Amino acid sequence: MGIWILNGLTVDANNVQTTKHVLVENDKIALVVDALSGDVPQTEGHEVIDAAGKLVSPGFIDMHVHLREPGFEHKENIATGTRSAARGGFTTIACMPNTRPVIDTVDTVNYILDKAATDGVVRVIPYGTITKNELGRELTDFAALKEAGVIGYTDDGVGVQSAQMMKDAMALAASLGMPIIAHCEDDTLVVGAPVNEGTFATKHGLKGIPNESEAIHVGRDVLLAEATGVHYHVCHVSTEQSVRLIRHAKQFGIKVTAEVCPHHLLLSEEDIPGMDANWKMNPPLRTPRDVQAVIEALEDGTIDIIVTDHAPHTEEEKAKGMLLAPFGILGFETAFSLLYTKFVLTGKWTLGFLVDRMTKKPADVFGLPYGTLEVGSVADITIVDLDTTKAVLKEEIVSRSKNTPFIGWELRGWPVVTIASGKVVYS
Ligand SMILES: NC(=O)N[C@@H](CC(=O)O)C(=O)O
Numbered sequence: 001m002g003i004w005i006l007n008g009l010t011v012d013a014n015n016v017q018t019t020k021h022v023l024v025e026n027d028k029i030a031l032v033v034d035a036l037s038g039d040v041p042q043t044e045g046h047e048v049i050d051a052a053g054k055l056v057s058p059g060f061i062d063m064h065v066h067l068r069e070p071g072f073e074h075k076e077n078i079a080t081g082t083r084s085a086a087r088g089g090f091t092t093i094a095c096m097p098n099t100r101p102v103i104d105t106v107d108t109v110n111y112i113l114d115k116a117a118t119d120g121v122v123r124v125i126p127y128g129t130i131t132k133n134e135l136g137r138e139l140t141d142f143a144a145l146k147e148a149g150v151i152g153y154t155d156d157g158v159g160v161q162s163a164q165m166m167k168d169a170m171a172l173a174a175s176l177g178m179p180i181i182a183h184c185e186d187d188t189l190v191v192g193a194p195v196n197e198g199t200f201a202t203k204h205g206l207k208g209i210p211n212e213s214e215a216i217h218v219g220r221d222v223l224l225a226e227a228t229g230v231h232y233h234v235c236h237v238s239t240e241q242s243v244r245l246i247r248h249a250k251q252f253g254i255k256v257t258a259e260v261c262p263h264h265l266l267l268s269e270e271d272i273p274g275m276d277a278n279w280k281m282n283p284p285l286r287t288p289r290d291v292q293a294v295i296e297a298l299e300d301g302t303i304d305i306i307v308t309d310h311a312p313h314t315e316e317e318k319a320k321g322m323l324l325a326p327f328g329i330l331g332f333e334t335a336f337s338l339l340y341t342k343f344v345l346t347g348k349w350t351l352g353f354l355v356d357r358m359t360k361k362p363a364d365v366f367g368l369p370y371g372t373l374e375v376g377s378v379a380d381i382t383i384v385d386l387d388t389t390k391a392v393l394k395e396e397i398v399s400r401s402k403n404t405p406f407i408g409w410e411l412r413g414w415p416v417v418t419i420a421s422g423k424v425v426y427s
């Protein structure tokens with residue numbers, strides 16, 4: 001028995017919209033029929049989902065997430081994190097290695113993959129670290145980690161401080177045909193500041209994280225990427241200066257790609273209501289000028305893809321306040337509706353653009369065979385109700401943590417059915 005998804009709205013990157021019937025059989029997309037053709041599918045013996053008026057999209061892909069397992073299961077685990085992802089319409093997620101232990105050995109990669117197979121409801125692809133224990137001192141065994149199934153190398157959570165270490169990592173990754181994914185942060189410019197160096201920090205007498213602490217690494221690394229020929233991917237771009245450097249590097253044919261998070265597209269330091277750690281994340285919320293720069297960068301292709309940086313932390317941890325709480329906010333369950341409401345419904349972006357940056361484009365950047373509704377591809381499908389306006393409610397959050405600044409926001413564009421590898425994993 002398969003699943004017929006009838007009369008759904010499909011959209012491509014050029015925003016061409018068509019109404020289609022999609023048949024899922026086993027874990028594959030078996031048939032796609034143009035509804036205008038008048039061919040009425042034989043649905044007998046199949047489950048039927050009426051998607052009339054709803055968006056039928058390839059399952060969303062999120063290349064930057066923190067699932068916290070192993071080691072920080074009080075914040076999230078693979079069971080809760082993948083269910084939270086499914087609620088947000090994500091069917092493929094790439095998990096960051098800043099767990100405990102960090103993902104720096106084949107054993108830990110295997111642990112994640114085994115756990116994902118038993119506890120997870122969507123596809124989990126791990127990153128391995130660049131350096132052992134993310135300490136920046138010694139490279140991990142890149143070849144063995146690749147063999148075990150990592151999609152790239154990153155010390156996300158911290159920057160790789162040594163240029164020589166980064167260059168060695170890039171050269172090794174390039175020789176294996178693998179990407180380096182960089183959390184860009186120079187520790188000599190940031191000493192534990194909780195927010196951006198700007199108006200909020202000044203008003204509250206706080207130290208601030210300057211834009212240069214991110215951009216200096218971007219500048220350094222695009223030069224190293226040029227020298228080594230590696231595919232270099234920049235995490236959570238937040239500053240105008242980083243955008244400038246990435247744009248320039250792309251003009252010179254350097255193999256650089258980049259990602260941006262919904263919160264950096266939507267919020268600036270001026271929106272932070274007070275000393276509430278649900279507004280604390282790394283990189284921090286910057287100035288309206290930076291927000292404008294990352295929006296333009298996504299629009300002109302300088303920034304390639306949208307990721308959430310889903311970073312769960314418990315309420316107790318966040319209650320420690322702006323100074324002491326850990327950095328990070330949730331991402332999965334509000335990403336699409338936030339961007340649909342604030343960019344598509346306002347006429348700034350087409351629906352096709354938003355969907356492309358959350359599906360096909362991330363698949364292309366990382367060479368994954370997902371993000372498409374083509375016949376024969378894996379049946380990862382997200383059905384989205386584009387009409388219902390609903391508030392973000394804390395009680396409805398599926399993640400084990402609740403740390404998001406978006407509680408109470410009235411949004412439209414809610415995933416209502418998520419199908420991963422042919423199975424309904426959220427409805
Ligand atoms: N982004 C964050 O604020 N926090 C992330 C680390 C990271 O992605 O850099 C985390 O692990 O909590």
Ligand SMILES: [Zn+2]
Nearest residue numbers: 156157183235
């Ligand atoms: Zn990071």
